[in-house]
Amino acid sequence: MPRYVVERTFPDGLGIPVTEQGALKCLSVVDRNADVGVTWVHSYVSEDKNKTFCIYDGPHPEAIRRAAERNGLPVDRITKVSVLDPYFYR
Amino acid sequence: MELLERGPYLVQLNALLRQAASGQGSLILVTGEAGIGKTALIHQFGRSAEKEARVLIGACDPLSTPRPLGPLVDIASVLDGELADLLDRETPRDRIFRSFLSSLASARRPTVVVFEDLHWADQATLDLILFLSRRLTSVPALVVATYRDDEVGPRHPLQIVLGDLATGATVHRLMLPRLSADAVRALAGGSGIDPAMLYQQTSGNPFFIAEVLASGGAGIPASVRDAVLARVARLSEPARSVLEAAGVIGTTVDPSLLSAVTGPVLEPLEECVAMGMLRGDGAALSFRHELVRDTILDMLLPPRRTELHRAVLASVRAGGVGVDRLATVAHHAEEAGDGEAVLEFAPAAAVRAASLGAHREAAAQYARALQFADRLPPDVHADLLERRGYQCFLTAQFTEAIELSERALELRRVTGDRRKEGDSLRGLARVLWCTGRISESEKRAKEAVALLEDMPPGPELAMSYSTMSSVFMNAENADGTQTWGTRALELARRLNYTEVVVHTLNNLGTMELLRGKPEGLHKLEESQDLASQAGLDEHVGRAYIHLGWVATRTRRFDLADRLTAGLEFCGDRDLYLWRIWLMAYRSRQELDQGRWTEAAESAGFVVQYAHGESMSRVPALCVLALLRARRGDPDFWPLLDKALELAGPTHQLQHLAPVAAARAEAAWLQGNSEGIESETRIAFELAKTAGDPWTLGELACWRWRARIREQIPAGAAEPFALQIAGRWPEAAELWGRIGCPYETAAALLDGDEPAMRRAHAQFERLGARAATAIAARRMRELGIRDIPRGPRPSTRAQPAQLTTRELEVLQLITEGFRNAEIARRLSVSNKTVDHHVSSILGKLGVRSRTEAARQAVKLLSAVRQA
Numbered sequence: 001m002p003r004y005v006v007e008r009t010f011p012d013g014l015g016i017p018v019t020e021q022g023a024l025k026c027l028s029v030v031d032r033n034a035d036v037g038v039t040w041v042h043s044y045v046s047e048d049k050n051k052t053f054c055i056y057d058g059p060h061p062e063a064i065r066r067a068a069e070r071n072g073l074p075v076d077r078i079t080k081v082s083v084l085d086p087y088f089y090r
Numbered sequence: 091m092e093l094l095e096r097g098p099y100l101v102q103l104n105a106l107l108r109q110a111a112s113g114q115g116s117l118i119l120v121t122g123e124a125g126i127g128k129t130a131l132i133h134q135f136g137r138s139a140e141k142e143a144r145v146l147i148g149a150c151d152p153l154s155t156p157r158p159l160g161p162l163v164d165i166a167s168v169l170d171g172e173l174a175d176l177l178d179r180e181t182p183r184d185r186i187f188r189s190f191l192s193s194l195a196s197a198r199r200p201t202v203v204v205f206e207d208l209h210w211a212d213q214a215t216l217d218l219i220l221f222l223s224r225r226l227t228s229v230p231a232l233v234v235a236t237y238r239d240d241e242v243g244p245r246h247p248l249q250i251v252l253g254d255l256a257t258g259a260t261v262h263r264l265m266l267p268r269l270s271a272d273a274v275r276a277l278a279g280g281s282g283i284d285p286a287m288l289y290q291q292t293s294g295n296p297f298f299i300a301e302v303l304a305s306g307g308a309g310i311p312a313s314v315r316d317a318v319l320a321r322v323a324r325l326s327e328p329a330r331s332v333l334e335a336a337g338v339i340g341t342t343v344d345p346s347l348l349s350a351v352t353g354p355v356l357e358p359l360e361e362c363v364a365m366g367m368l369r370g371d372g373a374a375l376s377f378r379h380e381l382v383r384d385t386i387l388d389m390l391l392p393p394r395r396t397e398l399h400r401a402v403l404a405s406v407r408a409g410g411v412g413v414d415r416l417a418t419v420a421h422h423a424e425e426a427g428d429g430e431a432v433l434e435f436a437p438a439a440a441v442r443a444a445s446l447g448a449h450r451e452a453a454a455q456y457a458r459a460l461q462f463a464d465r466l467p468p469d470v471h472a473d474l475l476e477r478r479g480y481q482c483f484l485t486a487q488f489t490e491a492i493e494l495s496e497r498a499l500e501l502r503r504v505t506g507d508r509r510k511e512g513d514s515l516r517g518l519a520r521v522l523w524c525t526g527r528i529s530e531s532e533k534r535a536k537e538a539v540a541l542l543e544d545m546p547p548g549p550e551l552a553m554s555y556s557t558m559s560s561v562f563m564n565a566e567n568a569d570g571t572q573t574w575g576t577r578a579l580e581l582a583r584r585l586n587y588t589e590v591v592v593h594t595l596n597n598l599g600t601m602e603l604l605r606g607k608p609e610g611l612h613k614l615e616e617s618q619d620l621a622s623q624a625g626l627d628e629h630v631g632r633a634y635i636h637l638g639w640v641a642t643r644t645r646r647f648d649l650a651d652r653l654t655a656g657l658e659f660c661g662d663r664d665l666y667l668w669r670i671w672l673m674a675y676r677s678r679q680e681l682d683q684g685r686w687t688e689a690a691e692s693a694g695f696v697v698q699y700a701h702g703e704s705m706s707r708v709p710a711l712c713v714l715a716l717l718r719a720r721r722g723d724p725d726f727w728p729l730l731d732k733a734l735e736l737a738g739p740t741h742q743l744q745h746l747a748p749v750a751a752a753r754a755e756a757a758w759l760q761g762n763s764e765g766i767e768s769e770t771r772i773a774f775e776l777a778k779t780a781g782d783p784w785t786l787g788e789l790a791c792w793r794w795r796a797r798i799r800e801q802i803p804a805g806a807a808e809p810f811a812l813q814i815a816g817r818w819p820e821a822a823e824l825w826g827r828i829g830c831p832y833e834t835a836a837a838l839l840d841g842d843e844p845a846m847r848r849a850h851a852q853f854e855r856l857g858a859r860a861a862t863a864i865a866a867r868r869m870r871e872l873g874i875r876d877i878p879r880g881p882r883p884s885t886r887a888q889p890a891q892l893t894t895r896e897l898e899v900l901q902l903i904t905e906g907f908r909n910a911e912i913a914r915r916l917s918v919s920n921k922t923v924d925h926h927v928s929s930i931l932g933k934l935g936v937r938s939r940t941e942a943a944r945q946a947v948k949l950l951s952a953v954r955q956a
Binding site: 036065069 | 687725
């Protein structure tokens with residue numbers, strides 16, 4: 001399955017507290033993703049919490065967008081990527 | 091065995107039942123592997139529900155070719171007589187479905203309808219599930235459907251239904267997990283079996299655990315099958331023999347049939363029930379689990395199996411075979427190796443399946459008969475081949491359909507029945523067209539005319555004329571369409587062949603509409619009305635498809651609700667191919683109207699589920715590719731390459747023009763306009779030859795944007811002609827009036843600073859990242875300052891997951907408009923508005939418009955702030 005980096009902007013900052021509530025929020029995202037066949041692998045969040053770079057596995061860009069819509073998440077840009085590993089060449 | 095770890099699921103089912111009782115029904119899909127306890131859960135739920143609801147249960151058969159509407163036949167046998175009557179008689183399927191729905195809607199108590207084992211379902215049953223799911227919102231019924239999700243691969247017929255259901259607001263899912271180690275420990279208590287070992291060996295599959303515990307042995311068998319075998323080994327010889335016969339008869343066993351096959355059965359049967367292999371089920375007996383029956387059948391030696399099927403066949407035939415048993419009898423006949431019986435029952439079973447819209451099953455029954463067809467006279471053999479070919483065509487098995495048609499044609503030549511040969515040629519022409527083999531199709535159509543003209547005129551000749559007229563229509567040759575159409579119409583009217591009149595009027599009307607002659611619509615409507623009166627559903631569907639073609643080509647969005655009506659019409663009937671075409675055209679309209687989320691759903695559906703060679707994929711691939719390209723998403727070229735691969739060999743404008751325009755746009759968005767000349771050349775020439783205003787204008791406009799300076803042929807559609815003439819304000823204004831927001835922005839891009847700013851904002855609103863970037867760059871190049879930077883994505887994250895159109899409807903609800911008024915304002919049908927409203931209520935989780943309006947005030951103010 002292709003892998004994508006999904007860039008998102010949160011003008012008011014991403015508000016997921018490191019609490020049970022935050023964990024539930026993340027899990028509900030995972031559930032809704034499963035409905036549309038995409039997997040959230042993990043994300044990088046900018047220091048100011050205004051931008052996230054999310055790694056997703058999914059069948060096609062439309063599925064990534066559908067998942068975002070169901071989760072009420074914005075999408076700036078979807079880029080298809082593959083892994084480049086610095087230790088691969090040794 | 092008590093149900094462990096299923097409490098929350100029962101709670102969920104009961105909650106849905108209460109909701110159904112209040113008049114808001116829904117569909118719930120219960121899934122999990124074989125033996126996970128789907129049936130056990132449903133039966134437990136059913137028993138508790140019986141106090142307040144009527145519970146109806148129907149199961150799909152594990153036959154290689156299941157009975158059409160098997161579960162509904164089961165249900166009808168316990169309901170009042172009307173449904174059973176309809177099923178017995180040759181009733182149009184539509185009426186059967188509606189009768190069942192109205193019995194659900196009008197019942198005094200709520201109903202729980204259970205469809206078990208959908209992974210084995212026939213096509214008609216799957217259609218019934220879809221039919222019900224679209225109408226449950228206001229019916230006091232809870233429909234529960236179970237299936238083994240691990241047996242539903244990507245090509246499984248159930249997949250397309252699941253794809254359809256995915257968009258429904260009233261569909262719930264319940265995925266049953268395996269039992270935990272704790273639950274297994276509780277079950278194993280007192281058995282002397284090591285719970286940890288039991289858990290490890292069974293992975294927590296409840297059926298497997300039950301088998302192990304019931305077999306009472308010391309060790310744990312390696313597989314479910316071994317566990318069942320261990321239990322079977324403890325049966326007496328007569329009991330085992332009876333169990334084998336029961337297995338051959340089926341999942342549900344009529345004791346009198348069983349004794350007719352094996353002699354007196356009372357004692358052995360009691361033993362089977364006592365040992366938990368069978369259970370009493372009213373007057374009948376049934377296997378405790380299909381896995382038990384599977385294991386028994388696997389164990390049978392082939393000669394014994396054949397012998398049993400022969401005995402079952404003889405007993406069943408002696409008692410007379412009703413229509414709902416034809417499929418079962420055909421199955422026994424084949425398993426018994428009885429060719430005569432197969433030829434007697436399989437074609438009859440096929441006719442029955444086809445009449446209920448189970449075309450996949452009909453095709454399979456004909457295939458069953460064809461195994462023995464060598465002994466038939468060639469004309470009867472050819473009939474069978476053609477009938478299977480037609481069922482294959484209806485189920486998009488085109489390669490198979492073409493091959494069958496060619497074999498039938500050979501036989502027709504042998505028998506010398508030239509009338510039928512001509513008709514076969516015409517049928518072949520149609521299938522060839524569907525897979526894009528246009529020149530072969532045309533050749534066959536001409537051969538048909540030549541052959542049939544040598545004989546006294548009949549319906550075949552009239553239809554072959556009309557087919558020629560449609561050949562020219564598809565090639566967008568107006569004169570040819572007219573000439574052949576007139577000839578067909580003259581003959582058909584003289585000899586009163588309604589179907590030919592319907593077909594021809596459609597061709598003529600479509601051609602006129604394509605050329606912008608409004609009177610074409612009257613012809614098309616007349617054709618559709620005639621078809622509908624004569625019960626010619628396929629032709630009603632064909633009229634809808636051509637309306638879809640014309641409406642998207644000529645950007646007539648006022649015809650959009652015909653598309654919606656067509657999708658409903660074809661969805662309720664068995665017009666699968668027709669529906670896919672309509673869905674493809676709808677995706678194009680949604681794209682053009684700026685409803686991109688919907689467009690992605692519709693086009694994605696077609697690309698995923700249309701047959702690989704079907705030309706209906708072409709428009710959908712273009713839509714999906716354009717969405718990706720405009721949004722700046724990856725992977726649009728592979729879609730466009732596939733579209734070109736399909737469309738290229740057809741050499742037809744209708745297939746090539748959208749591909750050429752989409753490829754031109756994709757190149758333009760990537761800043762590579764040099765490619766545009768070659769991408770558009772062939773289609774542009776075709777458009778000039780055909781003199782079609784819209785494709786001519788669109789392609790000319792792309793070539794003009796690529797700075798190809800050439801004489802613009804007369805007759806280009808107005809908005810394009812205005813654009814090329816440098817009259818961008820008028821072009822933008824016209825696109826706005828037509829209702830195409832993206833095209834409006836694209837037109838403004840050629841304008842002055844305020845126009846460019848509007849274009850930029852419009853692209854951004856649509857989420858057209860690639861075009862937004864182009865607008866920004868142009869403005870920067872012109873030294874324009876304060877260009878809004880970067881996307882403001884919060885505007886695009888729709889609140890409560892409402893689509894753009896749903897937000898529009900919601901806005902109008904808050905302003906107090908009724909559905910009919912909303913429909914008028916948005917120029918869509920009342921029904922479409924109904925759908926939007928129920929979807930909005932579902933998404934907002936509210937019951938009424940007033941509640942929705944209250945929520946909406948908050949939501950809409952959030953949208954405006956963002």
